[in-house]
Amino acid sequence: MRVDRTISNRGMKRILFSVAYPDRLVHPLHRRVVEEPSVTRAELLMWSPTEDATTLLWCDGDRADTERVVAGIDSLVTSHFVGGTDGTYVFLRQDGYEFSATLLDIVADSRVIFLPPVVFSEDGTVEFEAVGESTALSAFYEALSELGSLTIERVSEFERRNSPSQLTSRQQAALETAVSVGYYEVPRDGSVENVADELDCSTSTAGELIRKAEAAVISAYTETT
Template sequence: MTGLEPTETTTFDMRLGRTVANRGMKRILFSITYPDRLVHPLHRRLVAESSVERAELLMWSPTEDATTLLWCDGDRAATERVVSGIDSLVSCQFVPETDGTYAFLRQDGYEFPTAVLDVIADSRVIFLPPVTFFDDGSVRCETVGEAAALSAFYEALSELGSVSIERVCDFERRHSPSRLSSRQRAALETAVSVGYYERPRDGSVADVADALGCATSTAGELIRKAEAAVIEAYVERD
């Protein structure tokens, strides 16, 4: 997928709702900052909580009881303080991890302002998780849809707050198949197992070669080609 800057109106014109060079399904990453009256209570608590910089809404149910899975980049205590801003909370369960805390939440309502919910309900786009709330007050979300529908969604959001377009790219329903050969995959897996990618590095190319039963030069070449294939695939997807 090829990313396009939002200023490239010759390729993608959001205000006119058309793609000049290439029509079809698009993915757009939006960043929105709402006025205070439209800020979700959880987001308001996050901005006030110095120990949490972002919260990611990972999954949500289409039901009225608003079952959601949230992740915060803070510890359990900080995450509990953020979640305490939700008046509609019925129950919650916290699962601490090394890099943050998961929160499984049940609410009797989503608590988003009616104006925001109306825009979402009237849109003809799909939201890709996560929806990310940042401590600077902004919200980042990625949507998929036909160009005209995305343009209409952009216009509707712009009436509610300050909207910027972080990224535009074509939507693909599946990723390209892996370019790794079986030997390259084996080399990468072995490199991981011997500590080649640890910091500080515990293993060497020679260790990979010994495990694979090949020459050191061969192991080094397999690793380099495998790394190149993985990075190329990653850049194309993003």
């Protein structure tokens, strides 16, 4: 399926992709997320445009769990951990990003821009957003499809200002699940643990998804009132 067959060819588009790579192309960090039972999700929040690979990473585990995940990065030079209420942040400096050369060539040749975060999930999928003209996005889609199983999760118009009303598929699923288990009933019947069970993820991940989705919905509402 070509991207430009599913959306208009005019204007700038924003597409949420998810991809499952074959084992030979799986990033070492992602491999550790899949293997480490206490971490189910890692988000690459920021990356540096400089020659040294400096990134800000977030994992949904505590510091000890996150340290075990980061230990799987052979290119690691230095790391600094910062605890949070729902996970752990890590400032990383590496001597290389460790993505496959084939993947980096596709990224370098594409005429699209990638928006943070890049999400590495325990089920082996990588989720990310790309922005560009539909023809460029279509070419990128076809090239990346040759490397892994690629799915288009959402297509929308690109807005110069970030729209908080756009939920990721995971955030939308979390809200829908929260409603179905009675999380928003008065008095409350369901819990974050119930949502986590339904989504098959950790409690911290479910809580984070709900909070981010709620923030997006509330922000969108206040912008229109």
